[in-house]
Structure formats: C-alpha cells, structure tokens
Amino acid sequence: MARSAMLWCGAYLLLALLPLGIAVAIRPDEVREFGAELGAFLGFLALGVLACQAVISGRHRWFAESVGHDNILQFHRQTGIFALILVLAHPLVMLATRPAWIEYLDPREDTLRAITLILLLLAMLVLVASSLWRTRFGLSYEWWRALHGGLTLFVVAGGLGHAVMVQHYTQGVITTLALGALVCLSLLLVVESRLLRPWRLRQRPWKVVANEPERGDAATLTLEAAGGHRLDFAPGQFFWITVGETPFSLQQHPFSVASSSTDGKRFAFTAKRLGDFTNRLPDVTPGTRAFVEGPYGAFVPEPDNASGAVLIAGGIGVTPIMSILRSLRDQGDTRPLWLLYANKTWEDATFRDELSELEQTLDLDVIHVISDPEPEWSGERGKIDDALVRRRLPPDDGRREYFICGPEPLMDAAERALLKLGASPTRIYSDRFDIV
Numbered sequence: 001m002a003r004s005a006m007l008w009c010g011a012y013l014l015l016a017l018l019p020l021g022i023a024v025a026i027r028p029d030e031v032r033e034f035g036a037e038l039g040a041f042l043g044f045l046a047l048g049v050l051a052c053q054a055v056i057s058g059r060h061r062w063f064a065e066s067v068g069h070d071n072i073l074q075f076h077r078q079t080g081i082f083a084l085i086l087v088l089a090h091p092l093v094m095l096a097t098r099p100a101w102i103e104y105l106d107p108r109e110d111t112l113r114a115i116t117l118i119l120l121l122l123a124m125l126v127l128v129a130s131s132l133w134r135t136r137f138g139l140s141y142e143w144w145r146a147l148h149g150g151l152t153l154f155v156v157a158g159g160l161g162h163a164v165m166v167q168h169y170t171q172g173v174i175t176t177l178a179l180g181a182l183v184c185l186s187l188l189l190v191v192e193s194r195l196l197r198p199w200r201l202r203q204r205p206w207k208v209v210a211n212e213p214e215r216g217d218a219a220t221l222t223l224e225a226a227g228g229h230r231l232d233f234a235p236g237q238f239f240w241i242t243v244g245e246t247p248f249s250l251q252q253h254p255f256s257v258a259s260s261s262t263d264g265k266r267f268a269f270t271a272k273r274l275g276d277f278t279n280r281l282p283d284v285t286p287g288t289r290a291f292v293e294g295p296y297g298a299f300v301p302e303p304d305n306a307s308g309a310v311l312i313a314g315g316i317g318v319t320p321i322m323s324i325l326r327s328l329r330d331q332g333d334t335r336p337l338w339l340l341y342a343n344k345t346w347e348d349a350t351f352r353d354e355l356s357e358l359e360q361t362l363d364l365d366v367i368h369v370i371s372d373p374e375p376e377w378s379g380e381r382g383k384i385d386d387a388l389v390r391r392r393l394p395p396d397d398g399r400r401e402y403f404i405c406g407p408e409p410l411m412d413a414a415e416r417a418l419l420k421l422g423a424s425p426t427r428i429y430s431d432r433f434d435i436v
Helices: 002-016 016-025 034-057 068-095 099-105 110-130 141-166 172-201 276-283 317-332 352-361 386-392 407-423
Strands: 203-216 216-224 238-243 253-256 266-272 290-298 309-314 337-343 364-370 401-405 430-431
Touching: 002 016, 002 034, 016 034, 016 172, 016 364, 034 068, 034 172, 068 099, 068 216, 099 110, 110 141, 141 172, 141 276, 172 290, 172 309, 172 430, 203 266, 203 276, 216 276, 238 266, 253 266, 253 317, 266 276, 266 317, 309 317, 317 337, 317 352, 317 401, 352 364, 386 407, 401 407, 407 430
Parallel strands: 309 337, 309 401, 337 364, 401 430
Antiparallel strands: 203 216, 203 290, 216 266, 238 253, 238 290
16 A cells, blocks of 8 residues: 555656646746746646646546545645645745736736736635635535535636746747646546536436434435446445435535445445534435445455454444444454444444444454443543553554544544554554545
8 A cells, every 4th residue: 555655646746746847848038036936836836736636636546546535635635735835925936026026916907817816816715714614614515515616627727827828938839738738637537526427327326225313313324226236345435425316416425334345236324413414314215316426445454364453433433344344244254353432422332232243243342432421331431542552452463454433533542542552554544534
C-alpha cells in the first residue's frame, strides 16, 4: 500500500505541476521583477492544484483505489486549503511588487475582468469555508454538494480564462492547448461523476426490502438488486447510496456495508440519526427504490492473516467492523480477533447482543468501553487510551492488522496508542468519513 501511495502521489504531482512546468518552459520577451514572476508561478501552481481536485475527489476507480477513498478525501481537503493559500498569495505577491496592477480589480477600468477576478477569489473562499465548516453554516449535505460542484467548475474554468487572457506565459496556440487540455480533463471528470455515472446507474436499480430499528437510535436498511445485476464487495467497504426514484439527485451519501460480503445481490447498512438525511432513514418503507455506486474503500483485512486483527470502534463506527466479523463468521475463519467498542452508555452499544453471539463462533474477544456507565457496570470505563490498549491488547507481532472507525477524537487517541504499542503505521487502517 505504501508503494502504491508513493506512485499515485508522483502521478498527482506531475499533473498538478504541469501548468507551472509550462510557465517555466516559456521565455517571455518582457523581463519582470522577481516578485512578479513568483506571483505568476503561484497562480499557475494554484491552477494545477485546482484542476487536480476533480481527479482526487470524483471516486474514480482508476485513481488510487488501493490507497482508500477516506484517505483521498482527507488529502482533497488539505490540498483545497493549499489551493486557497496559493490563490490568495498570487495577487498579493504581484500587487506588492507592482501596486499599479490593482487596476485589474477596478471595475471602472475593465468591468468584466474586474468582476470575474473578484468572483474567483470569493468563490475560492466560499469553497473552502463551506467544506470545513458546513455544519456551522447550517448547510445540508445535499446543498453543499451542489454548491461545491458549481463553484469548482467556475473556479477552474475562470482560472484558465484568466491565465490565457493575461498571455504573459500563455502566448501561442500550443501553450493554450496544453493548459486547456488539463483543465478540460478536470471539467470532463466532473461531468462524468455528476451526469454520466448516474445515467449508467439507472440501468441497475435496487430496492429496500427491510428497515429494522437498532439499539442506539439507529436503523438497518437491507437492499436487494431489482434485476439480474449484483455488486460484489469486500468486508469493510462502503457504497454511495441514493434513495428515491432517480439517481439524478443531490441526495447521495456514503454508507459502510454492515452485512456479510457473501451475497452480491443483497446487502445491508446501518445508520444512526445524526443529520438531515439519516434522520429520515427510519421512515423509508420497503419497496422504495435506491441506486448504489461502489464499492469503495481499502478498510479491508487480508484474506489469510494468521496473526489476526484488532478492531477499534466508537458508536456507529462499528458498522464496517460488523461486516468484517459477519464475513469472517460465514467463511469459517479462525484468526484471533480483538474488538474495543466504545460507547457513551451500555444502551448505546448497537449490535451488542450479536457481538456476544459472534464471540461464540469466532476467536473473538469483545471489550466494551463505556464512558458514562451505570453504577453497576463492571466493564471498562472511560475512553480508549494508551493504558487501556496496553492492558487489553497483546503485543504487536509485526503482522497483525489494526482497523479503527469512529469519532475523530477516538480515532486520534487509538492511533497514538497503537503506535506506542509497536504497531506499524502501514498496518493501521482508519476510516475517517464524517459526512452525514
């Protein structure tokens, strides 16, 4: 996995640096100050990073599938912040060098040009701010997704137009075509993910066949293929699911599969009431149509690892781990397994009864950790930390795998504790999705 990640990082860097490489290769007639050239190069780098955002965020199977889409999502967020810094630094550095260039932002000189540049800056600010603080702004996931896609198209297309119109580094047909090809690739990938992919999903509908309430204010929906198609998946993976009559909907959400991976024509997912969409899931009736895209994710145990696996979950983060345990049960797997399962109260522990049954059929040790226990609780109290990990888990043997899914503070604490236990970072798999 580490080698694959390095290869994909190299491919990403080549694409992101392509506009800057074109600028470096061009030798304009006018010799400008260092600050002016630096500012221009920052702009070209911003254009490359923004164009690549569509590549790393579109759930394309050919891009870094083995790295894990949760990791790609985190990378996408960080590079978005980096792109914003570049976009802001580009005019600031150039204006600091030549203050007279402020006229580019003066609507009285060239109204269309000035308004376009101002809107590009504002669009980048809204893009990053709405992504980092969506819930604080009260944006539903559906409307954020539409806003994100629209602003991305505007910023990338506007950035290309700005670079071509300035012409200092973009003179000539070949240069313009090279930049245009990169940006058009980015825009085509957005069109593919938002329009062509849903069109293909129309031919492979699913239907809800059961909706059952679960402990911890959650619900389990079971879906079945409405036709001869199937979706084979590995335990621990996830799907993007649209519930409704058409896949052309802003309402598309990622859910980890909770059921066994042995049946490709039927699967189940469990969700806790945490947001606008998940609050409505308990009301979905059997027979409702759905559309499923996937599978995705690298949160998958090796098929034959005699050293076993340590599974750490917090709250509803237990769902992909349930898929792993149920699949291993159905396969008759005998590897040793440890599950640290953290909840606020004992009543919040979704699947606690089934986990007790799985302890009888698997070589599984379930350790419940309750942060707000009743007085009669005799199990582990508090939170998952270094002391608990050292006390309840065996020493690392160099081959054991570790899987963590839950709230971010729990995952951060668990990762630190596992590293102190001696676990290799390359064998720790974290599922950090936080979209609801």
